[in-house]
C-alpha cells in the first residue's frame with residue numbers, strides 16, 4: 001500500500017489551455033493516506049475519471065506530479081505502478097473457473113499455490129463467492145461476474161492502491177447495498193488503500209471514510225459523511241449532499257443581523273465576527289433537516305409562504321417560499337396549509353454563511 005501525493009496537478013484534454021474552463025482538472029495538490037478508503041464523488045463530467053486515470057497512469061497529466069510513497073511515477077505506465085483496477089463492467093476470463101480468475105493476479109506474480117489458495121479463499125469468503133469457486137465464469141450472472149472483478153481487484157495484498165470506477169453500476173440494487181457494506185468490511189480487514197469513483201452520494205457515504213467531493217474539475221471538500229453533512233465548506237457540497245440538499249438563500253448583513261428577503265434575524269456571535277466588514281452578496285445555508293416551523297412571528301423567524309407539503313411516511317417534506325428563495329424543510333409534524341403564511345426559524349448553530357461559495361461562518 002502507498003501514500004499517494006498529487007502535486008500541482010492539472011489536466012486539459014485540449015492543447016494550449018488558457019481559461020479555467022479549458023481544464024478537465026484544475027490545479028490541485030492533494031495527499032491520499034496509505035490504507036485510506038476514499039470515495040471520489042461528483043456529478044457527471046466533473047473530472048473524477050480523469051483524476052483516477054491520472055493516478056492509474058492511463059492519462060498523463062498536462063501539469064504536475066504523482067508520487068507513490070515519495071517516488072515520482074508521473075511518467076510510468078499503468079503496469080509499472082503496481083495498482084489494481086475495477087471498472088464498471090466485469091473484466092474477467094470467461095473460460096476460467098472463478099477460482100482461477102481470482103488466483104490469476106497472484107500466479108502472475110509467482111505466488112506459490114498454497115499461499116494462493118489461502119488468499120483466494122479468504123477473498124472469496126468475504127465476497128460470498130466460496131460456493132462458486134469451481135464454476136466456470138461464463139455461466140454466471142453479471143452480478144456474480146462483477147463480484148469476481150472486485151475479488152481480482154482485492155486479491156493482491158501488495159498493490160499501491162485499488163482503484164474502482166463506478167464498480168457497482170451493473171449490480172442489482174439489493175446486492176449493491178450488501179456489496180457496499182462488504183467493501184467497507186473488507187477495507188477494515190485487508191487494510192488496502194482504496195479509491196472509489198461514484199456519482200452516487202449514498203454509495204460514497206456508506207463506503208468511504210473520507211469522501212472527496214468534486215465539481216467542475218476541482219476538489220471542493222474532503223471529509224467524513226458527518227463533516228460533509230454538518231459543515232459543508234462549499235455551497236456545492238451543501239447542495240449536492242443530502243436529499244434534498246441544503247437550502248441556499250441570498251442574504252445581506254447589517255448591524256449584527258442577517259437580512260433575508262424583508263426579515264432581519266440575529267446572527268450568532270461567531271457569524272457576526274466572521275462576517276464583520278463583509279459587504280455584498282452572502283449566501284445563507286441551512287439543511288432542510290434543521291429548518292423549524294414556528295408557531296408565529298418571533299424576532300428570529302422569517303416570513304414564508306407554504307408552497308407544498310408532502311407526507312413522506314417518516315416525516316413531512318414541506319416547501320416554502322421566502323422572497324425569491326425556495327426553502328425545503330423536513331418536519332416531524334406539519335400543519336401548514338398550502339398558500340398560507342408561515343414562520344420559519346433557522347437555528348443559529350445550524351446556519352452557515354458563504355461568500356463566493358466558500359464557507360466563512
Ligand SMILES: Nc1ncnc2c1ncn2[C@@H]1O[C@H](COP(=O)(O)OP(=O)(O)OP(=O)(O)O)[C@@H](O)[C@H]1O
Pocket residue numbers: 013014024042043044045046047048049050051199
Ligand atoms: N478523452 C477525452 N478527450 C477530451 N475530453 C475528455 C476526455 N475524457 C473526458 N473529457 C472531458 O473532461 C471532463 C471530465 O470528464 P471525466 O470523464 O473525467 O468526468 P467524470 O466526472 O468521470 O464524468 P462521468 O461520471 O460522466 O464519467 C468532461 O468535460 C469530459 O467531457
